[in-house]
Amino acid sequence: MDVLKQSYEQLIFLQDLSIGFKAIIAIHNTKLGPALGGCRMWQYASDESAILDALRLAQGMTYKSAVSGLPYGGGKAVIISHADQGPREVLFRALGQKIHDLQGTYITGMDLGTTVTDMDWVRLETSFVTDTTGSLGAVSELTAKMTAYGVFLGIKASLKRAYGSETVKNKIIAVQGLGKVGYQLCRYLKQADATLVVTDINPKLLKKAVDDFGASPRRPHDIISAPCDVFSPCALGGILNDTTIGQLNCSIIAGAANNQLAESRHGEMIHGLGILYAPDYVINAGGIIVTSVELGGGDAVAAQKEVEKISDTLTYVFSEADAQGISTAAAADGVAEKLLGN
Known part of the structure; x- marks a missing residue:
């Protein structure tokens, strides 16, 4: 895009x-x-x-709604x-x-x-x-929790695609950004016995994640090159660019940040390196799914059931990429554009 x-x-x-x-x-x-x-x-x-x-x-929101099957x-x-x-x-x-x-x-x-x-x-x-x-999205920060939950499920789907098993136990996950979503993601990962490497520009948030989850801290500029199974960008966009892609030391990229690719061509660069990329607007759709359920009169249980479909959507994108011999980023764009009638 x-x-x-x-x-x-x-x-x-x-x-x-x-x-x-x-x-x-x-x-x-x-x-x-x-x-x-x-x-x-x-x-x-x-x-x-x-x-x-x-x-x-x-x-990104247009494509996110489209691939998630939302009427928005x-x-x-x-x-x-x-x-x-x-x-x-x-x-x-x-x-x-x-x-x-x-x-x-x-x-x-x-x-x-x-x-x-x-x-x-x-x-x-x-x-x-x-x-x-009082809204669904505001109750107990459900929007952030469900965004993180969707990313967690997407990481599991990505691990299954890359390693043949969705287990995160003992897998090294490097989480960049410990805001509401990044922190909740760490909670899900820790509960599943993942090994966490984390960073944030806020030292207090970094210390909290280290204390709460037994995570290994990294300086913000070092997280890109940290050896890991999954690099999970959960901060600002544009993190995958000409400078950073060559520093990656992971098998999978799967995170909550929007617009992770600085340019469309960076999806092709990642594909060329043999790194599996979970397209951001597919894996991080939990928040907008919660909002859509809320606008439709649904409750938290219904929202979680809809968020759980992210795993199947991501798996479908992976299969489309394989079938067409293209990058996962291009496959996701193709799925979205077809649904939009482009």
Whole structure:
């Protein structure tokens, strides 16, 4: 997926200097239904980098919904964090007003850097929001837990494809990023007797994972080259690029981060090295599946049953790659585009 070669339905740049508000809403595709995708709040190097991130994330949500069989398209909102920004309530209510103006074309929710409280403020302005207080996604951080659970199941499916057995016992898993999803993933892996190698830019999170799971710590720049069976990116995107791919010391890449490939060609590079790649938008779909179940009136039990289908979807992508003699990244794109009628 090369973002600049894609067609987008809408790209909206929002700015109100009186409240220090700068945000982007990207709507990629609504063929299958309203664009669904969370709102992240992040400090970017430039407005251009924020726009590119929103575009890539929106496209990923379209493909994620499609391969997961969900009746939604893909969109994303980004609030640009900066020194002169106004109070969070003011910012998120401003975003909610614009989302309401879109009349259901885009539905938002939590993402990196945003909270249930933020979504509650959006809810004051529009009904087109999820992950608010009392919602399925907000209860006990179910969205993060189910995203991690889906990745855990995807790791097992990848191990079966690569080694003939899905057991994670004594397998070395290197987890990059110990936020809500990465930490929950470590919990699932530890319970299954995996050997964990971990890193995070936050020393407190790193120490917590070491203490809680008996994990071996690594410096952030060293995790890429750590010898392991599975490298699991659970931080920011673009981690698989010209610089890092040659440093990989793993058999499998399977993680929760969005947009792990810096460019589409990097999927081919990984394939050429004989490393099995679990396409990110297939394996990390647990969060959007929870949201879809919530919007359909389902409960946590129903959400978990739907998340458990990720393993079968990923296995199907692997089989398509084998049948066509192509990379798993290309196979996943092909599956998504066929479902979208492209």
